[in-house]
Amino acid sequence: MIPLPWLLVFAAALFCIGLFGVLARKNLVAILMGVELMLNAVNVNLIAFWRYFSAAGEDSTRAWTFVAVVLVAAAAEAAVGLALIISVYRRRKTVVADELNLMKG
């Protein structure tokens, strides 16, 4: 079996790469991709904990429900986020985060 620390370090690394993407990228779509990477890291963690700590049967489905809800959240976030980006692009003709200054018309 894969040792648990490997999985956790892997998930942490994925999370931090995503975090870097969110903080450093200019493009809004790229920021969203970073968020997707972070959510994936969360799911890897959840599945790893499920595999290692759940007793047979009883609370297995709790972990699975958790993962499923994270997936739903990721999908909803992507749908609304991208719709907003497209809407912003239509009005302002840019998707660069720095250039979006809502205070100036």
Place this chain on the structure above:
Amino acid sequence: MTALQIIFLFVAAVTLASAVMVVSARRMMHAALWLVLSLAGVAVIFALLDAGFFTVVQVLVYIGAIAILIIFAIMLTRKAMEDVGPQLNRGWWLAALAAVGVFAGLAVVLVSWPGVNASAGAGPDANLIVTFGKDLVDPHKFVMPFEVASVMLLAALIGAIYVSVEHKGGQK
């Protein structure tokens, strides 16, 4: 080292490398393709952890739907990203510092945590999907997440359509 561990190391390396490419690729479309590879890597890791159901769901939802949505969005907002000039903020090194810091912090916390040396559980029984399906509609268990998920999807659908469908005579 077992075969499983070797496969894991290989897949993890590919996943992380493509994740790095996602955040550093200059062309947005390339970033999206690297994202697909990275998501596929995570799907394989789910399979290695005996969560076959989520492998398939990961491919179906992330690669089949979310990645395609992202690609569509890139094509729709393409003019603004002629892929020239830096794609990173001026303060990107601060972001890198923050990311490395968070990673170091997480690693220290994880390694010092006593539970980290746990050995794997018994492994899932074959009928876990059936149990999952039963528990999802069991009023004493997860019927709330089940229904809330559908309401959440409904809200996302309505919101996204409201935002993205052009209103007739609205401001441009």
Place this chain on the structure above:
Amino acid sequence: MEDWLYIGLFVFISIALPAVAIFLAGLLSPKKPNPIKNTSYECGIETVGPSWVQFKAQYYVYALVFLVFDVETIFLYPWAVAYNQLTLFGVLEAVLFILILLSGLLYAWKKGALEWM
């Protein structure tokens, strides 16, 4: 686990098989490029402007509705697997789930998001 090994190998082979065929054909085939041959195909007319054109937002809306119905599978497939062991209440729960999604589809319909424009 053995099943997944097989699946992994099968997916690998189904990518590798066409790859090998394409590679072999590449060895056999002639290579005589010239500038005219290598231009983009536009029915004989010179390419004008950037070739990665922007396209309609309508495609995005279809993908959006698809995404929502795709995510629903995470919940509905386990429910369907357990269907034979459920009470009527459990079945009706899923009917409610589907009805909520259906109302989303109706909203999109009324909003005109599903029309081809």
Place this chain on the structure above:
Amino acid sequence: MSFWTDPIAIIENLISGWLAGLGMGEGWITFILAFLGAAVYALVVMLFVVLLIWVERKILGRFQDRLGPNRIGPWGIFQTIADMLKIFTKEYITPNGVDKVPYNLAPMLAVAGVLAVWAVIPLGATIFGANLNVGVLYVVAIGALGELGIILAGWSSRNKYATLGGFRAVALLVSYEVPLVVTLLIPVLFSGSMGMNDIVFAQKSMWYIVLAPVAALIFLITSIAENGRAPFDLTEADSEIVAGFNVEYSGLKFGMYYVADFMHTFTIAFLFATLWLGGWLGPWAEKYPMLGIFYTTFKAWFIYFTILWLRGSLPRFRIDQMINLNWKVLTPLALVMLMLTAVVNHLIPAGMLVVRILALLALNGALLFVTGKLLDRFAGQTKRVVVALEPRPVARPEPVATESGTGV
């Protein structure tokens, strides 16, 4: 167990015994056996396509009152081999400015998205790749590879036609995946498993096409649309727009899209046979698994012929009709069908097979009837907006006034 009842298991035992004799570990033997099995299976499916292209051309020729291929070999049976040799020696033309890696990856993904489905299709009681416990979802999920192949082809070609064609194709594909995913719930719901072989076993009492004909119909329509076959072939309507996403491909790279297309059709036929027509079930099929291959192929053949028949007889849809059909007919119908079937099926106690069949048939009949009525009612109301234009000059031989005034 003699050689003829179950040759696959015998060969497997033979090879594993031989490998163990060489002193290999347990894990390596499993790996090598899985690899060999997958490779042989995939190769056989790929080569079967060669025969299939001939069959399709021949049958289509007959539909259109021609002979079809008839020059090379008896009945032109070697025609595809000649074509294959030709396409193998064609030059690859790589246009300027293409994005090399995605451009070359795309045709492989297009083939892989179809070929990989075969890993879970059972051909006999013991003859299958893997009885994955998420088999049905796997079939849907692996289709994402094909979509990715199309999107990559369209985008990386750097060609306006290819880009527009690719995105149009993918928009249609994802649209039609919604009713497909919903319909596939029906066999899962009846059999209580997502494994393909379990679904076949569960159909022993009754084929699912009898229990849910509407679902089977929706499955057939949506999967033909996913395949991009006539009457849904408007993504590469070659007589109207140029071929769409694969316009910049040449040689075997183009051939791969062709192969994927043909393979898709008969993969659909096998899936239909497995999910709705009882797969390999038939007399003595469990005792002699080899017979199962015959039964599955026979049933799949029937569906394959139907698909060709539809291709030969129906005109092409317009894109707005296709979109409307999906979102306003198939998707709501599939969802309503799922809800009603689940409730009605649950109300009937287990064991009363005849009652169950009759009730479900009545339900499906009612569904079809109501859908038909609704369609009739709204048929006149959806008008396509046609821009009114000035009457344009038409090129027709006008009588030219001459001096004598007679005209020409």
